[in-house]
Amino acid sequence: xxxxxxxxxxxxxxxxxxxxxxxxxxxxxxxxxxxxxxxxxxxxxxxxxxxxxxxxxxxxxxxxxxxxxxxxxxxxxxxxxxxxxxxxxxxxxxxxxxxxxxxxxxxxxxxxxxxxxxxxxxxxxxxxxxxxxxxxxxxxxxxxxxxxxxxxxxxxxxxxxxxxxxxxxxxxxxxxxxxxxxxxxxxxxxxxxxxxxxxxxxxxxxxxxxxxxxxxxxxxxxxxxxxxxxxxxxxxxxxxxxxxxxxxxxxxxxxxxxxxxxxxxxxxxxxxxxxxxxxxxxxxxxxxxxxxxxxxxxxxxxxxxxxxxxxxxxxxxxxxxxxxxxxxxxxxxxxxxxxxxxxxxxxxxxxxxxxxxxxxxxxxxxxxxxxxxxxxxxxxxxxxxxxxxxxxxxxxxxxxxxxxxxxxxxxxxxxxxxxxxxxxxxxxxxxxxxxxxxxxxxxxxxxxxxxxxxxxxxxxxxxxxxxxxxxxxxxxxxxxxxxxxxxxxxxxxxxxxxxxxxxxxxxxxxxxxxxxxxxxxxxxx
Amino acid sequence: xxxxxxxxxxxxxxxxxxxxxxxxxxxxxxxxxxxxxxxxxxxxxxxxxxxxxxxxxxxxxxxxxxxxxxxxxxxxxxxxxxxxxxxxxxxxxxxxxxxxxxxxxxxxxxxxxxxxxxxxxxxxxxxxxxxxxxxxxxxxxxxxxxxxxxxxxxxxxxxxxxxxxxxxxxxxxxxxxxxxxxxxxxxxxxxxxxxxxxxxxxxxxxxxxxxxxxxxxxxxxxxxxxxxxxxxxxxxxxxxxxxxxxxxxxxxxxxxxxxxxxxxxxxxxxxxxxxxxxxxxxxxxxxx
Numbered sequence: 001x002x003x004x005x006x007x008x009x010x011x012x013x014x015x016x017x018x019x020x021x022x023x024x025x026x027x028x029x030x031x032x033x034x035x036x037x038x039x040x041x042x043x044x045x046x047x048x049x050x051x052x053x054x055x056x057x058x059x060x061x062x063x064x065x066x067x068x069x070x071x072x073x074x075x076x077x078x079x080x081x082x083x084x085x086x087x088x089x090x091x092x093x094x095x096x097x098x099x100x101x102x103x104x105x106x107x108x109x110x111x112x113x114x115x116x117x118x119x120x121x122x123x124x125x126x127x128x129x130x131x132x133x134x135x136x137x138x139x140x141x142x143x144x145x146x147x148x149x150x151x152x153x154x155x156x157x158x159x160x161x162x163x164x165x166x167x168x169x170x171x172x173x174x175x176x177x178x179x180x181x182x183x184x185x186x187x188x189x190x191x192x193x194x195x196x197x198x199x200x201x202x203x204x205x206x207x208x209x210x211x212x213x214x215x216x217x218x219x220x221x222x223x224x225x226x227x228x229x230x231x232x233x234x235x236x237x238x239x240x241x242x243x244x245x246x247x248x249x250x251x252x253x254x255x256x257x258x259x260x261x262x263x264x265x266x267x268x269x270x271x272x273x274x275x276x277x278x279x280x281x282x283x284x285x286x287x288x289x290x291x292x293x294x295x296x297x298x299x300x301x302x303x304x305x306x307x308x309x310x311x312x313x314x315x316x317x318x319x320x321x322x323x324x325x326x327x328x329x330x331x332x333x334x335x336x337x338x339x340x341x342x343x344x345x346x347x348x349x350x351x352x353x354x355x356x357x358x359x360x361x362x363x364x365x366x367x368x369x370x371x372x373x374x375x376x377x378x379x380x381x382x383x384x385x386x387x388x389x390x391x392x393x394x395x396x397x398x399x400x401x402x403x404x405x406x407x408x409x410x411x412x413x414x415x416x417x418x419x420x421x422x423x424x425x426x427x428x429x430x431x432x433x434x435x436x437x438x439x440x441x442x443x444x445x446x447x448x449x450x451x452x453x454x455x456x457x458x459x460x461x462x463x464x465x466x467x468x469x470x471x472x473x474x475x476x477x478x479x480x481x482x483x484x485x486x487x488x489x490x491x492x493x494x495x496x497x498x499x500x501x502x503x504x505x506x507x508x509x510x511x512x513x514x515x516x517x518x519x520x521x522x523x524x525x
Numbered sequence: 526x527x528x529x530x531x532x533x534x535x536x537x538x539x540x541x542x543x544x545x546x547x548x549x550x551x552x553x554x555x556x557x558x559x560x561x562x563x564x565x566x567x568x569x570x571x572x573x574x575x576x577x578x579x580x581x582x583x584x585x586x587x588x589x590x591x592x593x594x595x596x597x598x599x600x601x602x603x604x605x606x607x608x609x610x611x612x613x614x615x616x617x618x619x620x621x622x623x624x625x626x627x628x629x630x631x632x633x634x635x636x637x638x639x640x641x642x643x644x645x646x647x648x649x650x651x652x653x654x655x656x657x658x659x660x661x662x663x664x665x666x667x668x669x670x671x672x673x674x675x676x677x678x679x680x681x682x683x684x685x686x687x688x689x690x691x692x693x694x695x696x697x698x699x700x701x702x703x704x705x706x707x708x709x710x711x712x713x714x715x716x717x718x719x720x721x722x723x724x725x726x727x728x729x730x731x732x733x734x735x736x737x738x739x740x741x742x743x744x745x746x747x748x749x750x751x752x753x754x755x756x757x758x759x760x761x762x763x764x765x766x767x768x769x770x771x772x773x774x775x776x777x778x779x780x781x782x783x784x785x786x787x788x789x790x791x792x793x794x795x796x797x798x799x800x801x802x803x804x805x806x807x808x809x810x811x812x813x
Contacts, residue, residue, distance in 0.1 A: 035763075036756060036759065036760055036763065038745050040745070061743040061744075062743065062744075062745055063739065063743070064739050064752055064755060064756050064759065065756065065759040065760070065762075065763055066755070066759055067736075067739035067740070071739060071740060074649055074650055074653050074740070075653075077650045078650055078653050078654045078657065080657070266762075266776070266777075267762040267763075267765060268758075268761040268762040268764075268765045268776040269765050269776075270761075270775065270776030270777040270780070271777060274568070274569050274775070274777060277569045278569050278570060287765060288765050291765075295565070295569065295775075298565065298566055298569075299566060299569055299570065394587050394590060395757060395760055396760075396764075404764075
């Protein structure tokens with residue numbers, strides 16, 4: 001009797017154990033910390049599908065964008081359970097790695113089961129991101145340049161000039177846009193060069209088109225290669241001085257909008273695109289050209305805008321649009337998490353063609369009905385009504401919010417890692433644009449690819465060594481102050497102001513950075 | 526006899542500066558409303574945005590129609606504000622009443638104990654760990670209990686109570702009132718203007734709070750309005766930075782619509798509380 005009871009009990013226990021009832025092991029719980037997310041893993045059909053495929057149960061901890069670094073830091077310091085998190089590369093990441101707060105990817109990737117993640121963290125492009133020779137960070141790939149310039153072609157025609165290719169031609173165009181009434185309204189109400197400087201971290205960034213004539217990927221904190229094969233920081237280079245001198249000429253000749261020092265730059269490019277649409281200026285730097293163009297055409301249907309390629313460089317400098325290092329944010333595996341292997345499995349899946357399609361457009365037959373290859377693009381026919389049910393399309397458009405950030409990368413594209421035999425560097429150079437049908441229209445639908453053609457990284461890019469940065473904030477402030485003083489100098493005082501800035505910069509720790517950087521470059525180039 | 530006062534230069538200057546001051550406050554708010562309700566074309570073409578030349582609720586519909594949960598967040602903000610203000614007023618009143626008693630043993634030490642955290646805090650990480658350990662994260666309590674007593678408000682209230690005539694309390698005591706009854710039946714009714722002011726301080730602080738929510742709330746379902754609105758604005762910015770094209774909305778106009786949505790509830794409540802500020806404080810309370 002006792003035996004039969006025991007047998008029945010055992011059968012019941014076995015029957016109701018989750019493994020048997022659901023035909024597999026319990027889903028692995030993964031806690032993901034990211035910024036600005038609103039997906040609900042319990043309702044969102046795409047996340048439900050993803051969780052089912054990988055047998056995981058996701059909890060997404062979302063932190064508002066502007067509080068993200070500080071809250072993540074507190075969570076890490078408080079030892080809170082986090083399986084994976086997005087974060088910026090740099091000093092904090094280095095400290096976490098050095099203090100043993102992160103799993104390294106290398107030991108997990110040893111098994112060879114996750115070739116996609118392996119190809120990313122071991123890519124040449126990102127090798128500078130390793131800490132102590134180990135990979136703690138899986139960068140989220142972003143095209144090497146999403147910023148570029150637009151120019152009003154109808155204005156050029158009106159003033160009888162061509163798209164500028166040299167710095168002298170640019171000066172002529174800027175002057176004509178200011179003085180020759182390019183909009184033909186009979187009023188002198190257009191700017192030659194338009195910019196908004198207030199609140200800008202790197203003041204000279206607003207003149208990138210000019211800077212890049214004199215150096216590759218010119219800008220604060222970047223290194224410039226010198227003709228003798230050595231390197232120097234942009235702030236100390238003759239290139240920066242030449243560029244500042246050109247800006248000084250623009251300012252002295254009254255070709256820059258008069259309120260450029262007080263207007264605040266808006267990262268969403270709202271006021272910039274509004275002023276472009278209002279016809280106040282004709283040369284714009286942007287990462288969202290379609291927004292600029294569509295606003296402009298609403299105001300002036302006859303306006304014509306074309307891509308303004310980077311200008312020809314001087315002294316052997318190639319035409320270049322800079323480089324952002326090929327990533328924006330990345331994924332780390334904090335040691336408070338218990339399932340790093342499962343996280344890497346998820347990340348690996350999301351880098352596959354199937355995973356990318358799911359995280360960019362959703363479920364086939366539900367969120368999109370068709371996908372057609374058209375030249376260098378793959379165009380998806382979106383089922384808007386279904387997308388509206390799963391994410392905030394008013395806020396994110398018809399690209400699923402995990403298209404950018406989150407698990408894989410930032411492009412509206414597919415990085416063909418498998419097709420290039422898991423050579424990420426090659427795959428990243430051959431990204432295929434994946435677009436929803438309404439975004440595939442227009443002259444600038446392949447804007448990022450267009451710009452990336454001119455993308456050239458500067459020396460020592462993506463190297464996260466604190467000794468290359470020094471007291472970055474202090475040095476930046478010295479450069480900004482000195483740069484401004486120099487470009488606003490009246491006749492004759494530019495050289496003195498520039499030398500003063502450089503002397504201050506060197507004294508504030510710049511000299512040590514230069515020495516360390518030059519030695520580093522000599523041994524690692 | 527009706528005496529007609531002469532309108533002097535000084536009067537003119539006073540009116541001039543008062544009007545100027547009023548305009549400095551009213552015009553930006555008006556401009557925000559005009560921008561948020563203009564059509565995109567009119568907004569771009571207009572330079573000063575003071576005269577409404579078109580009317581569109583496009584940005585409001587985007588903000589309110591978001592499935593990111595603006596309606597839910599509105600209710601959370603209301604709940605936080607109402608609950609927070611009630612609990613804060615209750616605790617602050619009790620604390621201030623006790624500390625206003627000059628014969629309270631250890632009063633100075635107690636007061637020092639209350640004042641100390643106004644100048645020195647325990648640090649963010651211990652604060653964060655404390656809230657998590659108490660399992661308050663992702664609840665309305667995380668947004669209210671840690672800031673339930675503002676030392677500043679407590680000091681104002683304590684000084685106000687201490688300034689009341691002792692004879693009022695003595696009279697109540699002679700009539701057989703307990704301390705609690707004295708507080709509820711005598712002190713509170715004569716302190717309504719002060720209560721109105723302090724509850725407004727608390728209410729506005731809870732309504733506008735952003736920091737606590739970002740620290741202790743991790744679920745989208747629990748975010749108050751201010752976080753959701755800010756999130757929507759910043760999302761625009763981040764999307765543009767990485768090159769995601771969003772054409773459905775004008776960021777500047779959207780920002781202004783979010784400001785209006787955020788301030789309307791406070792503007793609606795304010796007139797009802799304002800009348801208390803102008804009432805006499807001790808009118809007819811005691812004859813000495």
